[in-house]
Amino acid sequence: MSDGVDRTETTDEVPDWRERRGPVAVLTGAGISTSSGIPDFRGPMGVWTQNPIAELTANYADYLRDPELRVRSWIARRDNPAWHAQPNEGHFALAELERHRSVRVLTQNIDRLHHRAGSTPRKVLELHGNMFEVVCTQPAWRCGWTGAMRGVLDRVAAGEPDPPCERCGGILKAATIMFGQNLDEEVLGLAAAIARGAAVFLAVGSTLRVQPAAGLCELAAMHGADLVIVNNEPTAYDDLATEVVREPISEALPRIVAELSAVG
Structure with missing residues (x-):
């Protein structure tokens, strides 16, 4: 056997x-x-297997281009089971x-x-990278802001569906490597x-x-x-x-x- x-x-x-x-x-x-x-991403019950559209939120170029995609991304970050996982x-x-x-x-x-x-x-x-920090997508020489994800999610809860960088006004994202990033x-x-x-x-x-x-x-x-x-x-x-x-x-x-x- x-x-x-x-x-x-x-x-x-x-x-x-x-x-x-x-x-x-x-x-x-x-x-x-x-x-x-x-859940994993590509397994039989994976996030992207069950919902192929969700994979778009991991593409850097799409994320920068599409405000609605960023709104969905902030919701997904808020609801990520890793916040409570052991x-x-x-x-x-x-x-x-x-x-x-x-x-x-x-x-x-x-x-x-x-x-x-x-x-x-x-x-x-x-x-x-990791999901507990946030970075500004502007180059480091132009901004370089980083901060805690919790603080930015508080802004989402307070009514900012796609919160910009408070230092330079740029687009924020989780401190993770997305498809299209090195x-x-x-x-x-x-x-x-x-x-x-x-x-x-x-x-x-x-x-x-x-x-x-x-x-x-x-x-x-x-x-x-x-x-x-x-x-x-x-x-x-x-x-x-x-x-x-x-x-x-x-x-x-x-x-x-x-x-x-x-x-x-």
Whole structure:
């Protein structure tokens, strides 16, 4: 009977990845947070699968051009379940791994559940930003304002459906990376360095369709890391993986962390 795991044969010359010492890097996607009540985007019950129009709110050019789209975006930010979500066993497991191994979390998520679970903030790299801060879309040399999302949502509740920047009058948005925007070069460079230096690279709950984050898997494997993919659906990087795990993340991660922790 299948245990839900695709296993790669090992030999005496190639130790099991669970026994490897060295840094561990973990790329996390939306799938790690679904057990916390935050739907993913492209899964069978994903936000964009159920409502393809909602994906338009993630396009930067459309957002800047369409005031009505921005109004819908502010409502979506107000109603995002991440405001009330709690970390699950997967988040807590990764926080626990810090006690035993050198570990960095590279997350595509904007919900900060890794922080709430106890992961050291400086060890969590937010590749796509976070939803709890707001930025002005005007260039930094012209404005550069940033602030708390709660304060701007208070303005929405007070009757400003599309609140402008109070410093320059420009368009505001969440401090997240939208389609059509480039990742921060410093963040991406650090993520690449972490991937190159990893002994074990876990890709957890990500469809691995969005670049350049997904490409970190190949980068890690090219530099000798054991790539372990934990995801319910096949990904484009499965053939590179030492092992592919098809189990619920909240069950698989605590076990994987326990195995990695035993090595020290």
